[in-house]
Structures are given as C-alpha cells and as structure tokens.
Amino acid sequence: MIRQDYLVRMIERFLQLLIQIRQDVHSEDFETASGHLEVALKDLTGLNVASVCTISSAELLARIVQGEPTEAVRTKCLVLTSLLNEAAEIQAAQGNPEVSQS
Numbered sequence: 001m002i003r004q005d006y007l008v009r010m011i012e013r014f015l016q017l018l019i020q021i022r023q024d025v026h027s028e029d030f031e032t033a034s035g036h037l038e039v040a041l042k043d044l045t046g047l048n049v050a051s052v053c054t055i056s057s058a059e060l061l062a063r064i065v066q067g068e069p070t071e072a073v074r075t076k077c078l079v080l081t082s083l084l085n086e087a088a089e090i091q092a093a094q095g096n097p098e099v100s101q102s
Contacts, residue, residue: 007075014040014079021086025093033090040083044076049087 017040024033038048045052045063052060064076 007072010072011075014044018082018086025090028093030090030094037083037087037090044080044083052084
C-alpha cells in the first residue's frame with residue numbers, strides 16, 4: 001500500500017510537470033519549458049539536461065534504480081523517456097533539429 005501511494009504521488013508530480021512543459025512549448029515559451037524540464041530531470045536523476053545527454057545509459061539507469069523499489073524503476077524509466085522526448089521537442093521547436101536528435 002505504501003509503495004503504491006509512493007508511485008501514485010511520483011506519477012502525479014511528473015505528469016503535472018509534463019503538462020506544464022507541453023503548455024509552455026505550445027505557447028512557445030521555450031525558456032520556461034526548459035526550466036521546468038531541468039527541474040523534472042534534476043528530481044528524477046539528480047542531473048541537468050546536458051549531463052543526462054552525456055552519460056551512458058548504464059550510468060543513467062543506475063541513478064534511476066538507486067534506492068528505489070522495483071515497482072518504481074519501470075515508472076521512472078517511462079518518465080525519463082517522456083522527459084527526454086520533451087527535451088528533443090523543445091530543441092526541434094527552437095530550430096535545433098541536430099541537437100534534438102542527440
């Protein structure tokens with residue numbers, strides 16, 4: 001029960017951030033969207049966008065798994081994927097397609 005409550009709260013928090021990021025992108029407020037993205041990635045991984053994009057996938061997974069119950073790891077991986085997708089969308093919308101693919 002406690003783990004389920006933890007997962008629900010975590011999902012709700014990141015969904016709110018994702019909604020805010022998408023609203024910012026839709027209104028073309030890329031600076032605010034990037035700020036919200038930085039906050040979300042920092043909460044999830046302890047790293048900023050640039051660092052997340054430069055470390056290996058094994059290191060990134062290790063940061064997500066560390067100290068988490070097994071049920072949370074899958075959810076955190078899905079959240080991370082969504083956040084990285086939003087980072088790519090922000091870069092593409094700003095006219096940086098090469099950065100969005102890295």
